């Protein structure tokens with residue numbers, strides 16, 4: 001046997017995967033369809049907000065100079081409400097009844113909250129002296145006409161869609177959702193809900209991968225299960241790549257056994273495999289390839305290897321194809337709640353559960369069993385704990401890097 005080729009470091013493989021991703025073509029959508037999508041253009045305000053000075057409170061619009069002394073008495077001359085400005089300007093000694101969101105009347109510069117006043121007929125009696133400009137929101141305080149409010153590459157959600165609406169865009173340009181075909185391979189697999197034969201199991205990885213793809217804004221395209229035969233695998237892969245998919249994900253058959261045909265099948269289907277065998281655990285036999293603008297990710301069959309491979313490679317790829325300029329979600333700091341063993345040359349992604357210590361710091365504890373076949377332990381985890389290659393023992397209490405799964 002030939003000596004073993006060194007495994008490719010995760011970061012090397014991922015950098016190559018993401019280096020020249022061209023985002024999918026642009027389409028225009030309404031704001032109702034926008035959550036989870038990524039803006040494909042810089043978006044400028046089509047108006048100034050607020051468009052005029054507005055009152056921040058219910059009260060009286062006055063000239064501050066009239067309230068330089070406590071107990072000043074003014075004459076009420078009209079009303080201004082949100083959507084309806086006062087008909088008359090405010091002159092010295094006058095006040096306009098005003099409500100939150102109403103345009104400031106001409107002549108007035110300050111709003112006195114109603115709780116600080118008393119009125120008798122058309123007389124308004126003020127309390128303490130007021131600060132000029134108080135309770136007035138200036139025109140343009142939020143944004144001005146022509147200003148860029150959001151830049152291309154921004155992922156759209158509840159925090160920024162209101163801004164787009166307020167800037168008066170009803171439609172926006174986004175990148176089309178990346179289409180991700182998902183193909184399971186293996187004679188042992190049957191679809192969920194069917195009765196497995198004596199030596200079979202239920203295919204489960206594709207379900208989780210489809211859910212991940214959908215959650216990050218892609219469109220999963222289920223291709224079902226192909227048998228462990230080279231000709232059948234070549235046929236399905238070729239047909240899949242002839243379709244309108246941006247990414248093909250295969251599951252299983254990635255290793256070196258006599259029934260692992262994916263590497264050969266991808267080659268026969270014209271896929272150029274740039275990487276096979278990554279220095280990671282789980283997920284070592286993972287493949288990264290391309291055919292023209294289409295990308296192929298060959299995930300290993302063990303469930304945790306499939307899902308971790310999808311988190312580490314597929315999710316950033318789908319985000320990058322969507323136009324997201326920060327496709328790799330950074331790990332965050334947590335405190336190990338138990339001792340972590342020293343690591344070998346494969347970057348480890350331990351399944352773990354998050355918690356909090358007495359000081360309010362985020363803690364993480366590996367689940368009891370880390371075998372890559374265990375779906376129950378993956379479902380129990382809410383984070384991956386990163387153990388870099390050759391990391392020394394990390395005693396309980398040491399800082400570690402984690403990635404939240406939910």
Ligand SMILES: Nc1nc2c(c(=O)[nH]1)N[C@H]1C(S)=C(S)[C@@H](COP(=O)(O)OP(=O)(O)OC[C@H]3O[C@@H](n4cnc5c(N)ncnc54)[C@H](O)[C@@H]3O)O[C@H]1N2
Pocket residue numbers: 184185186188189201202203204205206251252253254255256257260282283284285299300301302303305372
């Ligand atoms: N001699 C070696 N053997 C193995 C190596 C190695 O380096 N040398 N690597 C091991 C590692 S690491 C992994 S991971 C597995 C991956 O193997 P494959 O990608 O070829 O996966 P399969 O053999 O097809 O399946 C492995 C396991 O996963 C189950 N499976 C497959 N697909 C699904 C699915 N869609 N849903 C649920 N479960 C699935 C399958 O039944 C097997 O039990 O190789 C090691 N071997």
Ligand code: MOO
Pocket residue numbers: 280281282283284285300302304305372373
């Ligand atoms: O990727 Mo394999 O599941 O590490 O054992």
